[in-house]
Amino acid sequence: MSTNAATEPRTSDDGGKGLKTGAIGFASSVVIGVASTAPAYSLAATLGPIVVLVGLQAPAIIVLAFVPILFVSIGYQQMNKREPDCGTTFTWATKAFGPKTGWLGGWGIIAADVLVMASLAQVAGQYFFLLIGAESIGHDPASGWVLLAGLIWMGLMTYICFRGIEISARFQQALLALEVLVLVVFAGTALIKAFGSNPPETAIDPSFSWFNPFEIDSVSTFAQGIILMLFIYWGWDSAVAINEETKDRNKTPGRAAITSTVLLLVTYVIVALAAQSYAGVGEEGVGLANEENSSDILSVIGTAAFGDSTFGSVMGKLLILLVLSSAAACTQTTILPTARTTLSMAAFKAIPARFADIHPKYLTPTNSTIWMGVISALIYLAMNFYSGGGLVEDAVTAIGMMIAFYYGLTGFACTWYYRRELTGSVKDFFLRGVFPTLGGVLLFGGLLLTAVQDWKPENSAVVWTTPWHWTIGWAFIIGAGSAILGVVLMIWASRVYKPFFRGETLNRDTPIFLAEDAPITSGLMLPDSGTPGLVLPPAEK
Secondary structure (H helix, E strand, C coil): CCCCCCCCCCCCCCCCCCCCCCCECHHHHHHHHHHCCCHHHHHHHHHHHHHHHHHHHHHHHHHHHHHHHHHHHHHHHHHHHHCCCCCCHHHHHHHHHCHHHHHHHHHHHHHHHHHHHHHHHHHHHHHHHHHCCCHHHHCCCCCHHHHHHHHHHHHHHHHHHHHCHHHHHHHHHHHHHHHHHHHHHHHHHHHHHHHCCCCCCCCCCCCHHHHCHHHCCCHHHHHHHHHHHHHHHCCCCHHHHCHHHECCCCCHHHHHHHHHHHHHHHHHHHHHHHHHHHHCCCCCCCCCCCHHHCCCHHHHHHHHHHCCCHHHHHHHHHHHHHHHHHHHHHHHHHHHHHHHHHHHHHHCCCCCHHHHCECCCCCCEHHHHHHHHHHHHHHHHHHHCCHHHHHHHHHHHHHHHHHHHHHHHHHHHHHHHCHHHCCCCHHHHHHHHHHHHHHHHHHHHHHHHHHHHHHCHHHCCCEEECCCCCEEEHHHHHHHHHHHHHHHHHHHHHHHCHHHHCCCCCCCCCCCCCCCCCCCCCCCCCHHHCCCCCCCCCCCC
16 A cells, blocks of 8 residues: 555545544444543442542542543544544644644553553453452462453454454444443442432432532542543544544544543443442442442442342452453553554655554554554553563553543643634634643643642552662652653654655645545445445455
8 A cells, every 4th residue: 555645636535544444433433532531440440449538529630530531522523524634643742733742742652542441351351250250360360361361352353353344343333332321230239229228338328419529528639630531531532533434424422422522421420429339439348439349339339239149149240341341442442542653654655664554454554453452462461470560550540641642742732733823713712722721731631730749659550769879669660661652662663664754744734634625545335324235345366
């Protein structure tokens, strides 16, 4: 495939970078956006620690952490209207601020996604063994069996992404349907038991005061809570990263992204209210502040709420399957945007051209997808055997820096890109200027707070003592190290890929070659693609 995407004239018969155009519609885009956050896994792992920090004010933190995410998702929507490129932050930051900033934006996406893959694979491996009753293996994250299962899951998700966007979206629909169903049953059961005639001793009545952030005892605690909660919203941007494969690509992905964030907010608030009402915020038993339960609060509360009946046993297994499927789904939807980021970077000659290769039959990024899976597996292997797998936990903490960086950068890029058009209307002033900028400011503030918190050794599972007797947490080392590595690689790339860094292959005026009348080159479409008259892709040569 030619990689001169930015310099060679294209016709309306060209579908962009060779991806399947018009393959999925709004509903499938929303599914991918929501599934990318792994809502069940995120709640299971995060709700307990949040309550330990802020007590009954957990719902307030959930709502407030949503604000910068909503503002930035508006920025994504506005940028996608004008520049619907699968490189997202890479492309938009390059057009707004120049090639160096854009390259680092792309690196932020790649680094965050690669680092989180180890955790997702590990969780999938653990919960597979918990599902089949092998609890001694499932409770040991560094077990060789867990490692093997995690690598198999990683390989399977990579293969599904390789086979095509339709298969990926259909798989996500099935997993997310199960996830939503079990979460609804969980929340409903917990609320019914909490308000029933025989409520548990831990039950407490919901109160509007739970949404009052001013009842949090310190600014530092408030900031830590916001930083921790930002992680559970991360991932909705996958809906925009597949824009070149989406029907009505300049509108649908942005709408899907905003819809995804709103659905996540509603889900998180309902489940948090149900769990808090049933279990309370005590430090013993099923209390949400019991640190022994913090790694999987859903299973603990679910087991207590569903009881020992046959129904309870089935629901207990479903909760385990819920977290397993959530982590597996997120593994898949982490590969999708990363592969498309590197595809765009290669198409505009910012990284090796091989990453722009497209499979002639499946019309997916071949090398980008495969290398994403391979590198993630190698990092998981390395982390698993160091300090009993503690580095995997620290890697998840560290990605907060990368998330805040590329989300915030996108907000600033939106405002700067549209800076000469902000006075056209009040709507444009807010949607393209005020909201994205506020999102960027809040997230960059979160970036600084994350770095400060990660520096403290008590916030890391593994610490390193320097020859000067400084004790530094590995969460900070991984986060800051990833940022430094990105700068080093950018400097190297600037000497190798000079046309890109001179602004020749991608700049403000470079058209994104995505004609609205581009042909549909996929074979089997999803129901919501709304596309008649399908044609088959060309045969392999």
